[in-house]
Amino acid sequence: MAVTRYRQIGKGKARRYKKVNLGRGRRPADLTGPHFLRYSLADGTRPWESVGNDLDSAIDAQKRKQAYFEALNANVPVVQDQDAAGRTKITDAVLRWFAELQLFQGKDQQGESEKTLRAYNYCLGLFLDFTAQQSRLHE
DSSP states (O other), X not given: OOOEEEEEESSGGGOEEEEOOOOTTOOOSOOOSOXXXXXXXXXXXXXXXXXXXXXXXXXXXXXXHHHHHHHHHTTOOOOOOGGGGGSXXXXXXXXXXXXXXXXXXXXXXXXXXXXXXXXXXXXXXXXXXXXXXXXXXXX
C-alpha cells in the first residue's frame, strides 16, 4: 500500500492539494506549506493525515507510515502511537483546569466569580464538542 505525500496550496475556497514528487532528479523549488499523507485503509477510506509544515519531518512521517503498513502486511505485530500513552487528552486537561478554577471561586478568595465560571463552562463545552466532532471527521 502506497503512502502519498501532498502539500496544501492556497487558503479558503482556493485551497487545493498537490502531490509532492521527489523521485530521482526531482527537487521542486517551492515545497512550503502544510504537508499531508494520504493512504487507503482496510475499510476503503482514504484519510488526510496532517504531518506539519517541515518537508523533512513530512518525509520521515511518510517513511514511518509506509513501514507501518508493510509490517501489517507481513503479519508483524505493531505497536502504534507509543508516545500517546504519556500524552494528556485535551478533555482531561480542560476538566482539570476548570476544577482548579472552581477551588478559588468567589471574590473573597481572589478567584473567579460564579458568573465567569458559568461562561467558561459554556465556552469550554462548545470547544470540547467541536474537537470531538473534528476527531470523528478525521478518523
